[in-house]
Amino acid sequence: MATTTYQEFIQQNEDRDGVRLSWNVWPSSRLEATRMVVPLSALYTPLKERPDLPPIQYDPVLCSRSTCRAILNPLCQVDYRAKLWTCNFCFQRNQFPPQYKGITEQHQPAELIPQFSTIEYTLTRAQVNPLVFLIVLDTCMDDEDLQALKESLQMSLSLLPPNALIGLITFGRMVQVHELGCDGCSKSYVFRGTKDLTAKQIQEMLGIGKMQAQGQQQRQGGAQQTQQSPLNRFLQPVHKCDMNLTDLLGELQRDPWPVGSGKRPLRSTGVALSIAVGLLECTFPNSGARIMLFMGGPATQGPGIVVGEELKAPIRSHHDIDKDNAKYMRKACKHYESLASRASNNGHTIDVYACSLDQTGLAELKFCSNYTGGHMVMGDSFNTSLFKQTFQRVFAKDIKGEFKMAFGATMEVKTSRELKVSGAIGPCISSNLKGPCVSDTEIGMGGTCQWKFCGLYPSSTVAIFF
Numbered sequence: 129m130a131t132t133t134y135q136e137f138i139q140q141n142e143d144r145d146g147v148r149l150s151w152n153v154w155p156s157s158r159l160e161a162t163r164m165v166v167p168l169s170a171l172y173t174p175l176k177e178r179p180d181l182p183p184i185q186y187d188p189v190l191c192s193r194s195t196c197r198a199i200l201n202p203l204c205q206v207d208y209r210a211k212l213w214t215c216n217f218c219f220q221r222n223q224f225p226p227q228y229k230g231i232t233e234q235h236q237p238a239e240l241i242p243q244f245s246t247i248e249y250t251l252t253r254a255q256v257n258p259l260v261f262l263i264v265l266d267t268c269m270d271d272e273d274l275q276a277l278k279e280s281l282q283m284s285l286s287l288l289p290p291n292a293l294i295g296l297i298t299f300g301r302m303v304q305v306h307e308l309g310c311d312g313c314s315k316s317y318v319f320r321g322t323k324d325l326t327a328k329q330i331q332e333m334l335g336i337g338k339m340q341a342q343g344q345q346q347r348q349g350g351a352q353q354t355q356q357s358p359l360n361r362f363l364q365p366v367h368k369c370d371m372n373l374t375d376l377l378g379e380l381q382r383d384p385w386p387v388g389s390g391k392r393p394l395r396s397t398g399v400a401l402s403i404a405v406g407l408l409e410c411t412f413p414n415s416g417a418r419i420m421l422f423m424g425g426p427a428t429q430g431p432g433i434v435v436g437e438e439l440k441a442p443i444r445s446h447h448d449i450d451k452d453n454a455k456y457m458r459k460a461c462k463h464y465e466s467l468a469s470r471a472s473n474n475g476h477t478i479d480v481y482a483c484s485l486d487q488t489g490l491a492e493l494k495f496c497s498n499y500t501g502g503h504m505v506m507g508d509s510f511n512t513s514l515f516k517q518t519f520q521r522v523f524a525k526d527i528k529g530e531f532k533m534a535f536g537a538t539m540e541v542k543t544s545r546e547l548k549v550s551g552a553i554g555p556c557i558s559s560n561l562k563g564p565c566v567s568d569t570e571i572g573m574g575g576t577c578q579w580k581f582c583g584l585y586p587s588s589t590v591a592i593f594f
Contacts, residue, residue: 145246146176167550167571169593175534175586176246179527182238184249189239191215192222195564198542202242208232217544259535260363260417261288262295264404267383268393269424269510273483276511277422278377280519285374287523290367295407296376299400300383300393301429305334305407306376308364314376319403321396324431324463327470330406334362362407390439395425397489398432398463401478401496405467408476416535417476418502418583424482424510426489432463434489443487460492468499472557475536476500477583479522483507483515501555501583526586537581539590541565547594549577554590556581567594 132140134152142148148171155161155168189200196218205214208231211224224231231237238244263281267274288294296306304316317334319325325333364372387393404419426434426443433456435443444454471478478496482488485508497504503522507515524532538559541549548567551574561578571593573579581588 144178144243146173147171167593169591171589171591172539173587173589174537174539174581175584175588177526177586178246181244181246181248184238184247185252186227186249187251187253188249189213189222189225189228191218191220193218193220196220196542200239202240202245204240206240217542257412257415258365259289259292259531260295260408260412260415261292262297262363262404262408262417262419264297264299264400264419264421265380266395266397266400266423266425267298267300267380268395269382269484271382273424273510274380274382276509276516278380280510280516282374282377284519284523285366285370287520288366290365292366293363294366294369294373295363296373297400297404297407298380299396301385301396303396303400303403305362305403307361308369308372308376309361314379319399321394321399322430324399324402325406327406327409330403331410334407334410336407336410363411391437392428392435392439393425394429394437395423395427396430397421397423397427398460399430401464401467402431405471405476405478409470409474412476413474414536415475417474418535419471419476419478420481421479421496422481422510423484423488425484426487427460432460432492434460434492443489449491457492460489461495464493465495465499468495469557471496472499472580472582475580475582477502477535479503479505481505481507481510481515481519483510483512485509498555499557499582501581501588532586534584535582537584538578539581540578541592542577543594550574550593551576552579552590552592554579554581555583555588556590 138152150166150169155164161168191198193215196215198215198217200213201216203216205216207213211229211231212221213224214221228237239247265277285294294308296308298304298306299321302321303319305319307315383393385394401419401421408417408419428435428437435441435456444457448454449457468478477500479502480490480493480496482490482505488506490504490506494504496502505515505518509515526532539556540561543549543565547565549565550567550569551572553572556573556579558573558576559578559580561576563577566575566577572591579590
């Protein structure tokens with residue numbers, strides 16, 4: 129066996145587990161730990177691609193102590209005769225479940241083999257919902273840009289799984305929520321672009337709540353009538369509405385409202401995004417969904433406004449932001465941050481694709497990507513190969529033919545007694561789960577040992593501080 133250098137050993141561990149520590153040695157005393165300039169931390173890539181991992185089609189074995197619930201791993205002590213294992217976090221002795229009765233030192237399950245210190249379980253009882261993609265499309269852009277974007281979206285339909293649900297919202301001066309369930313004629317619900325709506329108001333106006341209530345009453349009454357699901361009107365499976373949506377996108381025109389000379393087109397980005405978040409909140413709470421916002425300029429009216437309609441009033445500059453002199457910035461940030469919080473609490477991801485030669489207000493929209501783990505793409509035009517190739521890569525697949533994206537992940541960090549978790553920094557939100565391993569010192573998102581990721585990719589990395 130070839131001897132490896134310490135550097136190679138560290139690299140092998142990084143490649144195997146997707147973990148890189150800030151230090152290669154632990155502090156030997158509490159005093160030494162307090163003297164560290166760089167805190168003890170780990171960079172962790174949860175979805176690091178490992179083609180050699182075995183597919184584990186059963187649930188993990190958990191520690192029986194209710195305050196621990198750590199998972200069986202290669203560092204646990206195992207008594208093969210008595211079929212017992214000792215948790216390496218709390219030292220609880222646990223009985224192996226009956227299906228492990230045949231294990232011996234020569235016939236170990238995958239989770240006890242040292243090279244599989246990271247393992248992926250396919251949970252047998254986990255409920256799998258179809259993916260939801262909701263397109264939110266700005267129509268206040270040049271015909272050339274709009275045409276290129278429509279073609280990219282039509283192409284993307286062929287990359288989606290047939291059972292994925294898709295929806296379309298377009299916005300300019302007004303916001304239109306398109307029905308995809310009707311054949312022959314296109315039908316949409318129009319909302320004013322200056323008025324923000326709550327999830328409950330959106331539910332009532334789109335008739336989602338009423339139909340769900342009727343469906344429940346029918347089930348309670350034992351009626352066998354099957355009514356069209358309320359979700360089918362705005363969110364349809366790709367295989368059912370592929371042709372409809374392709375035609376609808378093809379027929380989309382530039383926003384018809386006239387734009388006066390010396391004025392910007394009226395763009396209701398804030399309300400369109402609010403309706404998208406509200407629609408998914410009512411129909412698919414706590415389920416994997418992506419809101420894909422495509423914009424060709426800054427929001428110029430309604431909540432989330434970034435710059436006024438008059439062209440003579442320039443968009444805020446870096447100096448304005450620095451001196452807190454940006455007229456709309458604080459209100460816009462508050463609006464988008466509240467939408468990002470609502471989306472992340474429901475496990476929904478918000479992607480922002482902004483293509484324009486001028487600024488589009490991404491500084492205000494940053495919360496959408498930060499909280500939900502969505503993509504933020506900035507370019508000059510939707511009609512460039514740079515945007516088209518980038519958009520195609522969003523739907524890239526791995527060797528198994530599955531999307532390189534995950535939804536609704538939860539990361540929980542367990543530590544032994546001597547160590548406490550200070551917090552995490554990354555595209556996640558806190559689950560506010562207190563535990564014995566949570567430190568009083570907070571770094572990043574602290575006060576918890578569990579975090580939630582709405583969107584996760586093979587390159588997504590989170591920093592965990594101890």
